Amino acid sequence: MASQREKNREYMLQKILDTARAIMRESGVAALSMHELARRLEIRPPSLYNYFSGLMDIYDAVFRLGFNLWGEHVLDYTKDAQTWQEEIRLSMEAYMLFAIKNPELYQLCFERPVPAFVPSEESLNISRGHLEDFYSHIASLENVIKTDLPPEQVADLVIAIAHGLTALHMSNEPNLPLGQGRFGVLIPAALSVLDKAWS
Amino acid sequence: MASQREKNREYMLQKILDTARAIMRESGVAALSMHELARRLEIRPPSLYNYFSGLMDIYDAVFRLGFNLWGEHVLDYTKDAQTWQEEIRLSMEAYMLFAIKNPELYQLCFERPVPAFVPSEESLNISRGHLEDFYSHIASLENVIKTDLPPEQVADLVIAIAHGLTALHMSNEPNLPLGQGRFGVLIPAALSVLDKAWS
DNA sequence: AACTTTTTCCTAATGTTATTAGTTTTAACT
DNA sequence: AGTTAAAACTAATAACATTAGGAAAAAGTT
Numbered sequence: 001m002a003s004q005r006e007k008n009r010e011y012m013l014q015k016i017l018d019t020a021r022a023i024m025r026e027s028g029v030a031a032l033s034m035h036e037l038a039r040r041l042e043i044r045p046p047s048l049y050n051y052f053s054g055l056m057d058i059y060d061a062v063f064r065l066g067f068n069l070w071g072e073h074v075l076d077y078t079k080d081a082q083t084w085q086e087e088i089r090l091s092m093e094a095y096m097l098f099a100i101k102n103p104e105l106y107q108l109c110f111e112r113p114v115p116a117f118v119p120s121e122e123s124l125n126i127s128r129g130h131l132e133d134f135y136s137h138i139a140s141l142e143n144v145i146k147t148d149l150p151p152e153q154v155a156d157l158v159i160a161i162a163h164g165l166t167a168l169h170m171s172n173e174p175n176l177p178l179g180q181g182r183f184g185v186l187i188p189a190a191l192s193v194l195d196k197a198w199s
Numbered sequence: 200m201a202s203q204r205e206k207n208r209e210y211m212l213q214k215i216l217d218t219a220r221a222i223m224r225e226s227g228v229a230a231l232s233m234h235e236l237a238r239r240l241e242i243r244p245p246s247l248y249n250y251f252s253g254l255m256d257i258y259d260a261v262f263r264l265g266f267n268l269w270g271e272h273v274l275d276y277t278k279d280a281q282t283w284q285e286e287i288r289l290s291m292e293a294y295m296l297f298a299i300k301n302p303e304l305y306q307l308c309f310e311r312p313v314p315a316f317v318p319s320e321e322s323l324n325i326s327r328g329h330l331e332d333f334y335s336h337i338a339s340l341e342n343v344i345k346t347d348l349p350p351e352q353v354a355d356l357v358i359a360i361a362h363g364l365t366a367l368h369m370s371n372e373p374n375l376p377l378g379q380g381r382f383g384v385l386i387p388a389a390l391s392v393l394d395k396a397w398s
Numbered sequence: 399a400a401c402t403t404t405t406t407c408c409t410a411a412t413g414t415t416a417t418t419a420g421t422t423t424t425a426a427c428t
Numbered sequence: 429a430g431t432t433a434a435a436a437c438t439a440a441t442a443a444c445a446t447t448a449g450g451a452a453a454a455a456g457t458t
């Protein structure tokens with residue numbers, strides 16, 4: 001029983017976030033501005049303050065959206081893993097694939113392209129939650145991965161490799177699909193190294 | 200036989216770059232502004248245009264400075280390596296150490312904290328030169344590293360791991376010294392994995 | 399030491415941005 | 429149809445980069 005007013009508000013909020021993402025994707029995450037946003041929505045900049053408390057609040061909403069999509073994406077992409085090698089390969093692929101498919105969300109969530117934007121505590125908690133999930137996922141593989149490293153370090157090392165490969169892929173050949181390009185091609189190489197070391 | 204005018208100019212150029220680095224270090228790379236710079240130098244903002252063509256030109260000069268220092272730093276830090284393992288360990292340590300000691304240069308040179316800043320061709324060529332150096336360095340180890348990967352991929356994988364560990368160290372615990380913290384501690388772990396895989 | 403010239407610095411102005419205050423319009427609810 | 433709350437507007441402020449044009453200063457020259 002959402003009132004008409006609530007429905008209108010929801011609709012406008014959605015429209016603002018969609019437009020914000022479009023601007024970030026077209027012109028870079030940092031190109032988002034209240035003026036450009038208002039221009040595309042055919043309203044005056046101050047009207048946006050009826051929906052968000054400021055530009056950073058819009059970034060924060062997109063940040064939260066990004067991590068929610070990220071959570072679903074990883075869960076779905078890694079769901080059929082049978083071995084720890086597959087688990088780690090799919091995790092790395094999921095990371096890079098998310099960046100390729102949603103460059104604006106990847107940049108905002110995993111890099112720091114807008115220095116003035118600092119995610120709110122609430123938003124950070126969402127991202128921390130996903131990290132915890134990954135930690136316990138790796139912890140459940142403790143007995144099958146043959147290494148002296150504690151499971152948190154195994155997880156952190158995997159995260160670091162995935163992040164390194166993805167960051168360099170995105171800054172060199174962001175348009176090449178998964179598995180292609182100077183760094184995109186290296187996920188199997190990284191996995192083979194881990195496999196040889198931990199089997 | 201530098202004239203007085205040339206000496207004055209050199210002195211002021213140096214003072215501007217030093218102050219720019221101080222601002223970036225204190226308040227973040229993106230906090231650099233002509234106004235703040237002029238404020239600290241006790242001049243009016245337009246006067247800065249006698250020395251640089253604009254804010255982005257100042258970023259470019261610091262970028263170039265950063266890569267020049269980076270080149271010297273790596274050369275010096277890795278000079279005593281005896282084995283390929285040591286070579287790679289020192290390379291990774293050099294990367295993270297440079298970031299810890301010069302966070303403002305690391306961010307500007309290896310991340311993209313100021314989206315409006317795009318390094319000039321001249322500056323990019325300097326950075327490309329250092330990459331080439333690293334490539335040929337790794338290529339010279341081709342016969343001692345036991346892997347099917349071509350040397351460029353070995354180098355890229357090492358770069359990606361070093362970058363991933365460093366980026367995450369800097370966004371989590373930038374003040375902890377080399378070898379400490381969640382990601383700072385992982386260089387030996389990464390090296391052990393590579394050693395087991397490629398020995 | 400006086401003169402000339404170039405460099406350096408300044409003031410004033412333009413256009414961009416985020417944001418706030420206060421008011422009017424719109425449209426939902428009664 | 430009337431009431432009211434939401435959502436839009438205009439106007440204004442303050443920070444910023446940058447340009448134009450002129451004043452001041454310091455170097456180079458006689």
